[in-house]
Amino acid sequence: MKTVALDITRTGWVTTFQDLGRRDTERRGVPTGGAADQHSAAVANLLVGNPRGATLIENMGGEPALVPDSDVLLAVTGAPAEVTVGGTPVSSWSPLVVPAGxxxxxxxxVNRGTRNYLAVNGxxxxxxxxxxxxxxxxMGFEQVVARGSRVLLETEFRGFTGRLFEPPLFRLPVPVPRFENGPWDIDVVACHGIHTIAGIREVIGDSTYVVTPRSNHVGLRLDGPVLHxxxxxxxxxxxxxxxxxxIPxxxxxxxxxxxxxxxxxxxIVGVASRTSLPLLGQAGPGQELRFRWTDRETSLRRFARREAEVRTLEHAVAEAFGALGLSAPLPRTN
Incomplete structure (x- = not known):
């Protein structure tokens, strides 16, 4: 195990430490919180050999940058982005060996998603x-990563025993979401027997909504027709x-x-499906959303397929890293 320093040379509009959130805290009145786009955060960690819920960096907007003082294994996921290492374009949604310095x-x-995730092995x-x-x-726990700060990393990564490959390092079955231009389609399951508003399903299903600047981490506020x-x-x-x-x-x-x-x-007139939540986490001001009503069984099947894709990636990464011969085992701690 070695300690690596990551010097933060630039930050975005909001750059923070992040993970997949808290467990078993809602019964004590504390929201789980965690990455707005849980899928991108989990995949970023898997691509560098970390557990899904390991701490990583979440960035919103701007142009964040960092410099490691030793070679590191890194991945960037989330919204479409131009990623460079030493000024050279590299691939997002792929493991990258970043040389020291x-x-x-x-x-x-930001017109195609608001958040990026940066994970580093360790x-x-x-x-x-x-x-x-x-x-x-x-709760006064802001976790802001500031420009000029130094983030420490404990890692066992010391490069590969064989020849280093140019990016992309591997051909992996990465489940990359699609960030379409124009309205995004969000699947919604109706809440039967909770709150009935006559005609609300038809209004929501036939309308396009726009994310307003008053949105925040608590919720997206949408401009569009509603019924009370x-x-x-x-x-x-x-x-x-x-x-x-x-509907307030x-x-x-x-x-x-x-x-x-x-x-x-x-x-409460409906609940977004679990497969749509990561896309909602990427929606910023001005983004148009359309809601498609679906049933609970269909929603669960779609989530099961997405989970199967992530598990397939998890196994493929383990096999690929093993085949190339990492000089030390990948860390398995959270």
């Missing part, structure tokens, strides 16, 4: 709250899942994210 720079396209040194490095500004309950009967406060479609008193639709409040008193 070479700057890694990521220039994302364990990044970051503070934790309730077992997770995920930030929670409301016929009566002003008070709704008893109830639990709300990640991805819930909520204002004429807007809110899709709740991983940092939402755990209870609410507004109508």
């Amino acid at each position: 070479h700057e890694v720079r990521v220039r994302g396209d 364990a990044l040194t970051a503070e934790t709250l309730l077992g997770s490095a995920a930030p929670d500004a409301r 309950p016929d009566s002003d009967t008070e709704i008893v406060s109830h639990g709300v899942p990640v991805g819930a479609l909520q 008193h204002a004429d807007e639709l809110i899709v709740l994210g991983r940092y939402r409040s755990l209870t609410a008193g507004y109508p």
Whole structure:
């Protein structure tokens, strides 16, 4: 094991430490939080041989960059981006050997997604709250990665025993999501028996919504047509899942994210499918969304297929690394 320093030479609009969030904390009133795009974060870690939930860097907008003082194995995922190492273009969604002293720079396209994830083989040194490095500004745990700071990494990576390959290192079955131009289609499962608003499914299914600048990590606020309950009967406060479609008193639709409040008193008319949540995590101001109603069984089948793709990648990475002969075993700690 060796310690590597990653010098942060540039940051984006918001650059933080991140992981997949907290476990078993919602029963204590603390949201799970974690990466807005859980799929991209998990795949980034798998591509460098880390556990899915290892700490990595999440960036929103701008042009983050870092320089390692020793060779590292690194991957960048998330929204479409131009990635360079020492000024040379390289592939995203692929493992990369970054030589010591070479700057890694990521220039994302905010018109096709807002977040990128940068994972490095090993364990990044970051503070934790309730077992997770995920930030929670409301609890004073911001986890901001600042320009000029030095991030320490504990890693066993010392290069490959054989000849280094030019990027891409491997031909891997990477499940890369599609970031289409124009409206993004979001699958939604209806909430039967919770809140009934006559005609709401037709209105939502036939409309296009636009993400507004008032959106944040708690939820996406969408401009578009909505309907309100016929009566002003008070709704008893109830639990709300990640991805819930909520209609507040204002004429807007809110899709709740991983940092939402755990209870609410507004109508919930549907829940975004688990396969659509990563795409919602990439939606920024101005992005158009369309909602497609689906049933629970179809939603579960689609998620199972996506999970199978990620597991296939996990096994392929382990086999590829073993075939090339890493000089030391990949770390398996969280």
